Amino acid sequence: MISEKMDERARTGREKENGQSGEAPAKRQESSRAVTEKAAGLSAERIAYLEGLVRQARTAAAVFTQYTQEDVDRIVKAMVLAGLANAEHLARLAIEETKIGVLEDKVIKNMVATEFVYNYVKDKRTVGTIHEYPERGIVEVAAPIGVIFSLTPITNPTSTVLFKCIMAIKTRNAVIFSPHPSAWRCCWEAVKIMAETAVKHGAPEGVFTCLESHTLEDNAYVMRHKDVGLIDATGGPGAVKAAYSSGKPALGVGAGNTPVYLEKTADLDMAVVDIIVSKTFDNGTICASEQTVVIDDEIYDLVLEKFAGLGAHICSAKETELLGRTVIDPKTGSMSPMAVGQKATDIARMVGISVKPNTKLLIAPIQGVGREHPLSVEKLFPVLGVYRARSVAEALKVCIDVNHLGGLGHTAVIFSRNDDVIQKFGEAMNAGRIIVNSPGSIGALGGVYNDMVPTFSFGCGTGGGNSTMDNVNIYHYLNIKRLARRTPPQMWFRVPNQIYFNRNAVENIRQFPSRSTIIVTNPSMEQFGHVDTVRRYLPAGTQVHVEVIPDAEPEAKVVMKGVETLNFYKADQIIALGGGSVIDAAKVMRLKYESPEADLEELAAPFLDLRKRVIQFPTVKTNRARLIAIATTSGTGSEVTPFAVLFDKEHGRKVTLADYSLSPDVAIVDPQFVMSMPKGLTADTGIDALTHALEAAVSVFASPYTDANALQAIPLIFKYLPIAYEHPRDEAARTMMHNASCLAAMAFSNAAVGVNHALAHSFGARFHVAHGRANALMLPHVIRYNASVPTKFMPSPNQVAYVADKKYAAMADGLGLGGRTTEEKVNHLVEAIEQLLDRLAVPRSIAELGISKEEFERAMPDLVKLAFEDPSWRSNPRMPLMSELVELFWKAYEGRGVASRAGVEPRLTA
Amino acid sequence: MATSAGWQTTDAEVGAPSWQAAREKVERAEGEVVVDCSAVGRIDPKALRALEDLADVADIKGVKVALRGVSIEMYKVLKLVKLGSRFSFLP
Known part of the structure; x- marks a missing residue:
């Protein structure tokens, strides 16, 4: 008889007093003493008894972990049949003992607790993999809890025991029952029937046990026992409160008032x-x-x-x-x-x-x-x-x-x-x-009048001081682990769908009908006759107005003046003719023209991932004004990018807006507009393009699509930028540089840039240095920095390893720079960049710009703050620490060769 | 039979999952004993009790017991009942 075995095990526990705890003897004695001291009111014999029960349950639970789904399903089915066969017997016992309820209804309850619960659990997986979500790369794996300490009520005594036994076996847990003292005998019988049947069909011995003649102190001791994983307390408020007060995970469910x-x-x-039906069912004992x-x-x-x-x-x-x-x-x-x-x-x-x-x-x-x-x-x-x-x-x-x-x-x-x-x-x-249009008590039990989960334990949520509001079920008896596979992030490659390049590409604007076109440009474009060139190719009948903006990074007030013009002329087409500043201004003009409510400050809010940003740009209108960008410099690539940079004069900072809705609809990459670029501008913008390509190539968002563009742009820039600089009228060189700039821009439009840009934005805004020149000052130092082992890696699901150094090496290979090791190749790339910068006569240190060390040191806190706030570095392969930003600024201040000069210590002044 | 297990020299080896036999070996042995568990499919409460006894006897005798070929499932059970630390494990 299982009851005899249960008794025997309990006795053995008393006799052996922790002798089988599995711990080393000395440790056992020590822990036993500690436990005894803590368990005020319990005799050593009683503690040994309780320890024996827990130990037995722990062993059974441990052994149970080896069982398969088929094993537990076989055992559960046998238990359910045993429960059904004994439904009346147990109901009769319950009535005799508790003097509560209606025999016939208690029989029904026992049947619901077995048959209906079985119907719910029979096809559910509770061992190993229980759910798979291949599209999300998630697999849910079920693990048992171990030992559950279960309090059962007087009102539904045997049905609750049957229900919990079935749940426990289905989930491979062992249970120590503590029935209501006034329903102990019938519960003991229910536990015995379930335990005998379970063990007969293969469950580990000791999987169910029942406290004998227990007291509140016994309950408290077991509740606090380190080997008890969960308390499932169905009963009155006292029992539930004790469960929650134990400090153990608990499913405490209790009183209602329906x-x-x-x-x-x-x-x-x-x-x-x-x-x-409901209120008289079992004489109203169901708390629902x-x-x-x-x-x-x-x-x-x-x-x-x-x-x-x-x-x-x-x-x-x-x-x-x-x-x-x-x-x-x-x-x-x-x-x-x-x-x-x-x-x-x-x-x-x-x-x-x-x-x-x-x-x-x-x-x-x-x-x-x-x-x-x-x-x-x-x-x-x-x-x-x-x-x-x-x-x-x-x-x-x-x-x-x-x-x-x-x-x-x-x-x-x-x-x-x-x-x-x-x-x-x-x-x-x-x-x-x-419960809608059905009986409360039987309805709440689930599975009879509705499709709720069958239960004998009603979670009441935080309102009832419970940890769950569910109908307690098998999933509350499981630890569900989630095996989350690395999922490749969805990437994108978005550029304007029309890009016209090479000489006379501007002629293509004649294919775009417009009633009212605004040409946004700056004074020099008018002087060079470029505005007239554009006018010449606009379709006949197009009303044209020219909005001339200052030849500087645009401020919000310049943008707003342009918006007034757009409104006044009811523009349906905007042609941005100029460098990055003009095109950026036109992008923001269109945004504010079509969405006057757009708050530029809010839209510039920081974000980590473009797709998950908090602040969304206004929805793109279906009949929006067409934006045609004609680039007149070979560097910013603004004609294809989704970025716009405004200058915030008040705070001395640049504000970057980023959204694909800002991208121009049409890009014109026609070299005739760059033939007159001065040498300095050619150098500065050319280095900007090179920085775009280099940063996009090592970005954490780099993809084969962006690499194709970035790695194509780099050799073109190395070859043609010096020629365009030294021979400004060389149309072939100008053409290739213009194309290279656009290719680099397509790369960084989708892979973004990196810490070089963050440093350059900060420094350029603070000291009013042209963007390309600021980039050039940082570039060699940033490459060395990115090519070394990061102090802090950038979390990046898109990257499978740290590859920045290898990518730089691949660029060096593409340029034919030689070198055997990755380190050598990176060094050769840096040297090649140094030589290029020398050839372009770009200042090689911040000191060369006439900025004193003292002034630079004073500015350092602001520089670092602005650089760290700049979103550009968030795609950098190496996550920059603020101290590293300081170091990079100082290297840029010192200039060439600082990294190899002995005795130069970074000044950590941020 | 003395065997060498690289970092561990054994004085006796028990080749079958007979826990009683293993216990007897431990009682007679000195030094270290290897118990081959590679044939053990699923361990039950009775076997766990036997292993616990084995560990107790080994403690008293000052013999080290190494379990060989323990499956992941069995290893997990031993950890759950806190017996893992009382044995060493061989592949």
């Missing part, structure tokens, strides 16, 4: 029968059963008549008062235990009310909710409060009051055909189960 709204559109015959029915005034009398016609006794005011004084304890305001689970006729007799012999239910009209209305509390017996409501609002309010009078999080019921009222009720109630 309000019912019987609304005037309801099917009254159905409602009345359902309420009677109806407690107070709030009835619309229009149907109130009719409903009571129907109740009376089906065997309910409608109490007079005097009877109600008498009932309230008797079945509710006036001291505590709670139901009297002697009434729990008793028949209506017995309660009537107890109180002294005369009722018909076949009376099923006592209905007590109440005038309010609260302590002064005793029958408005939970009553686990067939006494039902009823309240007449004059409106939906009043009805909902009273239901809320009932809900808040000890029933938070539990169950609420509504009978109605009005979906709006049902919805309102659902929103108003704080209940895990809101």
Whole structure:
């Protein structure tokens, strides 16, 4: 007999006193002493007994981890059949012992706890992989909890045990039961039947045990035991509170006070029968059963008549008062235990009310909710409060009051055909189960009147002080692990869908019809005659207005003046003719023209991932003004990029806007517009293009698509930039540099830039140095920095390893620079860049610009702050520490060869 | 039979998952004993109790017990019942 084995094991535990704990003997004695000292009120013998139970459960749980899904399913099925076969036997025992409830209903409960629960769990996977989400790369793997300490109630004793045993075996857990003392014998029998059947069909010995003649101290000891993984406390508030106070993970579920709204559109015959079925089921012992029915005034009398016609006794005011004084304890305001689970006729007799012999239910009209209305509390017996409501609002309010009078999080019921009222009720109630047009108690159990998960344990959420609001089920008995595979991020490559390049590409603008075109440009473009060139190719009949903006990085006020022009001329086409500043200004003009509400400051909010940014740009209009960008420098690439940089004069900083809605619709890369570029501008913008390509190539967002463009641009720039610089009228060189600039821009439009740009933006804004020149000052130092092992790696799902150094080496190979090792190749690349910068006569140190060391040192905190706030570095392969930004600034200050000069210490002044 | 397991020299080796036999070996042995668990499919509570006894006897006798060929599943069970630290493990 399993019970004998259980007894024997318990005895063995007492005799051996920790002798089998698995720990080394000395340690065992020590821990035993410590435990004994802590367990005030428990004898050493009792502790040894409890330790024996826990140890036995721990062993069973450990052994159980080896079982397969097929093993547990086989055992569960056998247990369910045993439970069904013993449903009446156990129900009878429960009735005999507890004197609560109805035999026939307890049989049904035992059957629901086995058959219905089995129906829910039978096809569920609870061992190993239980769910797979291949599209998300997630696999959920179930692991048992181990030892569960389970408290079971007096009201549903055997059904709760059956239910929890099935859940435990299905999830490979061992359970130590602590039944309500007044239902111990029937629960012991239920545990025994389940344990015998489980072990007979292969479950590990000791998988279920039951505390004998236990006390609250016993419970407290086991609850706090280090080898108990979870407490599942179904019962009164005391048990639930003890469980939650133990410091252990707990499923504490407890009392309710179910309000019912019987609304005037309801099917009254159905409602009345359902309420009677539910409230009389097992004499009202299910905590989800109806407690107070709030009835619309229009149907109130009719409903009571129907109740009376089906065997309910409608109490007079005097009877109600008498009932309230008797079945509710006036001291505590709670139901009297002697009434729990008793028949209506017995309660009537107890109180002294005369009722018909076949009376099923006592209905007590109440005038309010609260302590002064005793029958408005939970009553686990067939006494039902009823309240007449004059409106939906009043009805909902009273239901809320009932809900808040000890029933938070539990169950609420509504009978109605009005979906709006049902919805309102659902929103108003704080209940895990809101049962619609069906009996509360059986409805809440799930699987009978609805598709909720079958349970004998109702989670009441935080309102009820519980950790869950669910119908407690197998998933609460599992640790579900998530195996998350690395998923390649979705990438993109977005550029304007029309890019026209090579000489006379500008002719293509004649294919774009327009009523009103605004040419945004700067004074020098007019002087060079470029504006006239553009005008020449616009279709006949196009009204053209030229908006000339200053030849400098645009400020917001310049943009807003342009927007006024766009509005005035109702522009349907904008042609940006100029360098990066002009094109950027035109991008923002279009944005504000089409979305005046757009807040530029807000749109410039920082973000880590373009796709997950908090601030979204306005939705692109379907008939938006066309933006044609004609680049007149070979560097910024603004003609194809989604970026726009504004200058914030007030704060001395650059504000970067980034969104693909900013990208021009058409890009014109025509070398005729760059033939007149001065040498200095050729050098500065050319280095900007080179920086774009280099940074895009090593960016954490680099992809084969961006690499194709970046790695094509780099050799073109190395070859043609010096020629364009030294021979400005060399059209072939100008053409290739113009194309290289656009290629680099397409790369960084999609892979972004890096820390070089963050440093250059900060430094350029603070000391008013041209962007390309600022980039040049940083470039050799940043490459060396990125090519070395990072102090801090940049988290990057798109990269499978740190490849920046290897990519630089590949660039060196592409340039034919030679070298055997990666380090040599990186050094050769830096040297080649140094030589290129020398050839372009670019200043090689910040010091050369006439900025004193003292001034630079004073500016350092601001420089570092601005650089760190700049979004550019977030795609850098190496995450820059602020101290490293300081170091890089100083290297740029010192200039060439600083990295190899001995004795130069970085000044950490940020 | 003395065997060498690289870093560990053994004085006796038990080749079958007979826990009683293993215990007897341990009682008679000195130094170290290897228990071959490679044939153990699933360990049950009875076997766990036997292993615990084995560990107790080994402690008293001052013998080290090494388990060979323990499956991942069995290793996990030994960790859960806190027996893992009382044995050494051989591949």
